[in-house]
Amino acid sequence: MPAFRTLDHLSPAGKRVLLRADLNVPVRDGRITDTTRIDRVIPTIIELADKGAQVIVLSHFDRPKGQVVPHMSLAPIAEMLESKVQHRVYFQNSCIGPEAESAVDRLRDGEVLVLENTRFHAGEEANDAEFTAMLARHGDFFVNDAFSAAHRAHASTEGLARHMPSFAGRLMEAELNALSAALELPDRPVGALIGGAKVSTKLDLIGNVLGKVDTVFIGGAMANTFLAAEGISVGKSLQEADMHETARRIVVEAREKGCEIILPVDAVIAREFRENAPSEVCLIGEVPPDAMILDAGPRTVELIEARLTQLKTLVWNGPLGAFEIPPFDAATVAVAKAAASLTQEGKLKTIAGGGDTVSALRHAGVADRMSYVSTAGGAFLEWLEGKILPGIAVLTDAAQHVAPL
Numbered sequence: 419m420p421a422f423r424t425l426d427h428l429s430p431a432g433k434r435v436l437l438r439a440d441l442n443v444p445v446r447d448g449r450i451t452d453t454t455r456i457d458r459v460i461p462t463i464i465e466l467a468d469k470g471a472q473v474i475v476l477s478h479f480d481r482p483k484g485q486v487v488p489h490m491s492l493a494p495i496a497e498m499l500e501s502k503v504q505h506r507v508y509f510q511n512s513c514i515g516p517e518a519e520s521a522v523d524r525l526r527d528g529e530v531l532v533l534e535n536t537r538f539h540a541g542e543e544a545n546d547a548e549f550t551a552m553l554a555r556h557g558d559f560f561v562n563d564a565f566s567a568a569h570r571a572h573a574s575t576e577g578l579a580r581h582m583p584s585f586a587g588r589l590m591e592a593e594l595n596a597l598s599a600a601l602e603l604p605d606r607p608v609g610a611l612i613g614g615a616k617v618s619t620k621l622d623l624i625g626n627v628l629g630k631v632d633t634v635f636i637g638g639a640m641a642n643t644f645l646a647a648e649g650i651s652v653g654k655s656l657q658e659a660d661m662h663e664t665a666r667r668i669v670v671e672a673r674e675k676g677c678e679i680i681l682p683v684d685a686v687i688a689r690e691f692r693e694n695a696p697s698e699v700c701l702i703g704e705v706p707p708d709a710m711i712l713d714a715g716p717r718t719v720e721l722i723e724a725r726l727t728q729l730k731t732l733v734w735n736g737p738l739g740a741f742e743i744p745p746f747d748a749a750t751v752a753v754a755k756a757a758a759s760l761t762q763e764g765k766l767k768t769i770a771g772g773g774d775t776v777s778a779l780r781h782a783g784v785a786d787r788m789s790y791v792s793t794a795g796g797a798f799l800e801w802l803e804g805k806i807l808p809g810i811a812v813l814t815d816a817a818q819h820v821a822p823l
Contacts, residue, residue, distance in 0.1 A: 430471035436557030440564040441477035462587035467505040472525040484540030496532035514552040550577035563587025566794035568809030579812035596790035600769040605730035613638035613736030622803035637738035653705040684715030713739030714749035734770035751782040758784035771798035
C-alpha cells in the first residue's frame with residue numbers, strides 16, 4: 419500500500435481542521451441504536467482538539483438525495499459526541515453558506531463543530547467543484563477518518579483531498595494498516611473465510627484473493643453452488659444453477675494458483691426455514707431431496723478449526739450459515755470463537771469486515787477479540803475485491819499535490 423500521511427505529520431494547533439467522519443449510525447424511533455462508528459472516530463476528534471485544533475466535522479447520514487430531510491439531521495449525533503469527547507461541541511444546521519461560515523469563525527481552539535448532513539446537497543454525491551470549494555473554505559487541513567465511505571468519490575471524501583493538505587485520521591490509519599496486514603503483507607500461511615448467500619456477489623472478491631491466500635474456506639449458501647456444480651445433490655437448498663460453470667472455473671483457477679478451496683463436508687439440514695425448526699446433521703451428498711442446507715455441520719467446524727491452527731492470518735467475510743436464526747448459527751459461532759481464541763493467544767491475526775460478518779461476530783460475542791473488525795461494508799468489500807478506493811487514493815503521498823479551487 420502506498421505511503422500516506424497521518425496525524426503524526428500534522429501540527430494542528432490554532433488551525434481549522436476539516437474532519438470527515440462517518441456518523442451514519444443506525445437510528446430507530448429517534449434513538450441511536452449502535453454507537454460503534456461514533457466511538458471509533460472519538461480518538462481522532464479528541465487528539466485534534468487536545469492539540470488545539472478547531473475541529474469541523476463533516477459527515478453524511480442516510481440517503482436524503484440532495485434534499486433537506488429533517489429526520490436525517492446530524493443534530494442528535496452532535497449531542498452524543500459532546501458527551502464522549504470532553505470538549506465543547508456545537509452544531510450548525512447547514513454545512514455551507516454564510517451561517518456555516520459564521521459558525522466556523524466563532525469556533526475557538528479545542529472546540530468542535532458538527533456541520534449538517536453533507537448529502538442534503540446534491541453537490542456532495544456529484545463531487546461538484548463549487549460545493550467542494552464551499553466546504554474547503556471552512557478549513558486549513560483535511561483529515562479523512564471515514565474509511566467506510568472511502569469507496570465513494572464524493573466531495574467530502576475525495577474532492578476536498580485534491581485541494582487541501584490531507585491526512586488519514588487514527589481510524590483510517592488503523593483500517594489501512596489492518597488491510598495491509600491482511601492481504602498485501604500478511605504473515606503466512608494466510609486463509610480467507612468467505613461466506614454469504616450468492617457466488618455472484620462475491621466473484622470479484624474470490625478472484626482477487628485466490629492469488630494471495632493459501633486456503634479459502636467457502637461457507638453459507640454460496641457453498642451449495644460449488645457443491646451442486648460438482649454434481650452433489652443439495653436438495654432444496656438455495657443455490658445458483660447459472661453459476662455452476664463459474665464455480666468450476668474458480669476451483670480450477672485456485673488449483674493452478676496453489677490455493678486450496680475447502681467446502682463443507684457435512685451440514686445441518688431442515689425442511690423449514692424458521693427459528694428452532696426441527697433439524698438434523700447429514701454428510702454432504704446425503705441431503706434428502708426435500709431438505710435445505712442451513713448451516714455447516716460439526717465435522718466441517720472441526721475441519722476449519724484444525725486448519726485455523728495452521729494459519730498465521732485469516733481474512734473473514736461472510737457467515738457459514740443462516741446465523742440470524744437458531745440453531746443455524748452454531749457453525750459460525752463455533753468457528754468465530756475458535757478464531758478469537760487463537761487471536762488472543764497470539765497465534766493468529768484475524769481481520770474481518772462486512773455487515774453480516776460484523777453482526778455474526780457480535781452475535782458470537784467475539785467482535786472485540788479479533789485483531790481488527792472493520793465496520794465498513796462496501797468499502798471493505800471493494801478493497802477485498804482489489805478495487806481502488808477513491809478516498810484512499812487521494813491520501814497517498816503520490817497524490818499530495820494541492821490544486822487551486
